[in-house]
Amino acid sequence: MARIMIVEDEDVIRLALRRLLERNGYTVDEAISVKEALTSESLNHYDLIISDLRLPGAQGTELINKTESPVLIMTSYASLKSAVDTMKMGAIDYIAKPFDHDEMLDTVARIIQTNSGTQRPARPSKTTANRSGMIGGCPAMRRVYERIERVAPTSATVLIHGETGTGKELVARAIHEQSDRAGKPIVCVNCAAIPETLIESELFGYEKGAFTGANANRIGLIEAADGGTLFLDEIGELPLEAQARLLRFIQEDEIRRIGAVESSKVNVRLVCATHRNLKEMAQAGRFREDLYYRINVMKLELPPLRERGKDILEIAETLLHRRCEALGKPPMHFSPKTIQAITTYVWPGNIRELENAVERAVILCDGEEIDNELLDIDLELVDINQIRGRQPEPINRQNRDTSKKEPPRQRGRATDPNEDLSLEDYFQHFVLEHQDSMSETELAQKLGVSRKCLWERRQRLGIPRKKSSARSGS
Structure with missing residues (x-):
């Protein structure tokens, strides 16, 4: 049975947490200050210590270096920057107040399960970011990292699904870089950006004289990726005629240029991506069903930015650092109000929108602190459900009927x-x-x-x- 210590000076909160955790099978001790917690002889033997950030006498972060047990810091949205600082100091995680029962239980269970038998392991987001450039360690992204590690060494076709701007091309590059094809080219094609009349010639190439304007032989993008990886982004926009030719390439590992008589063998690993529901499109006759089952060997689901919790701020700070360096600006930081806006905004454009907002703010900022107004985001989209970790719905203040x-x-x-x-x-x-x-x-x-x-x-x-x-x- 897992043992937990609660360090909280508010009697109501401390008692509510204790009853909640005990009802769910945890053994709980409590203290009202860091000083009282440190008097416990078994401080290092707790599976988890839950501590408020602001305590009388000393902050809860003092416990981080005084115990080998993982420390979960409770803080408020008004002090999110302090919460980020606690993560840098070694806290296992933080949780924002006020929160509900399910949120607390899920966080506690995840931390205890992750740390069972080990002491404060390195966050998986850091090692993965070092390898592939991806950032964040929320549960959904950890599943993505695990699947990348499993599928990358194979030759299986991968289908990446996610909203626009979630980083599908970055995942495709991570798969390529962690495969045995890493030294070979990766060719990225946005199927939505090529006109229907040109898509086949771009993918498969053509022979001289195949059509008006074909004055010389030209290899296609599939052939250019021979030995490496072909990434077809927005494959749902591919015309049906091109889908048929692509199916043969997948089945036979060969292509035939437009106007050619003979086919040629190619060795290409295929990675596809889309924001559409290809299964529904196949049922409606707008996407070949046989092609769908061919490319849907291993599916990776990318979470939208609004569902990635604390990853949002980590990504924003990384983007801020990169933009400052790229634009030759001195180091900058977000103001507390900006941090709150970043972490509660819906981000319908996902990481791409966040990147643009950060770059715009860096360009317009004259000092070292970036104010909320420089982000120029529509905070009308912020909803309390987003703060509580659920997918929000836009707020219409004009039509809201409080009665x-x-x-x-x-x-x-x-x-x-x-x-x-x-x-x-x-x-x-x-x-x-x-x-x-x-x-x-x-x-x-x-x-x-x-x-x-x-x-x-x-x-x-x-x-x-x-x-x-x-x-x-x-």
Whole structure:
């Protein structure tokens, strides 16, 4: 049975976490400060230590170098930069407050499972990034890394699926670089960027005189990739006629140039990518079904940026460093508000949109700190569901009808504040108890969230803002 220590000075949060973890089979001890936690003789024998960042006497990060046990830091979205710093100091992970039961249980289970039998292993994102240039270590990306390592040494055809801008070409290059074809060429073709009338001649080449304007023999892109890898991006845009020729290439490992009489053998590893649902397209007759099954040998699913959690900030900081170097600018950093915007924005354009936003901000910034306004992103797309780790829906502020909000959820049990009190209950209880005596700014600071987050939680939980709280400074 896994043992966990909670280090938290807020009685309500500490008690709620303890009850939650004990109900799910964990043995839990607790402390209210770093000093009290360090008095435990078995500090190094815990499977996990969960500590608040801000504690009386010393910050929770003091525990990182005082124990061999992994340390999970709890912090708020208002101090995300501090959370990033804790990761650099050696914290196993961080979790933002307020959070719900499922989020905490998933994080705890993942950390304990990952670290069972080992002590604070290196994050997989770092080693993978060094090999292939990819960044991030969220569960979805770790699955991608694992599949790349398994499929790269083989000659199997790979289908990469993901939204536009998620980095499909980067994955294709990683597969090539980790294969035995690494010393050979990789030829990347965007099928959507080549006109239908030219796609076949571009892929397969042509003989002199095959059509008007064919004044000399020309090899195609498949032949140019002989011995290496051919990456067909947006294969769903390939015309049906070209699909038939591509199918023969896959089946027979041979091609025939347009206008040629004889075929020639080629040794090419095929990697395809698309943002479309090829199976549905095949059922609708817009993509050859036999070709779909030929290319769908190993499928890699790339997560959208909005579902990659803390990877978003790691990617943003890496892009910031690269852009500063490329543009000859001095080192820059994101302001706390910028960090909050980056981590809560939906990013419909994924990594490509993030890269463009960072580059634009670097160009426009005159100092060392990048302000939120320089990103020029539409924060109307931010939703509290995104903050809680679920896929968001755009917010329409003009059409929002707060009068139809559902009342706060009832747990169906006794609501004794000392019995089964969740963090969401704590949030609601705290706001209702203190909103008459505190401004909105003070409430947000006490809860460790931004005023925007406080407002959105009021809307979702159906907690009206009393006029008596709207005093000066609110």
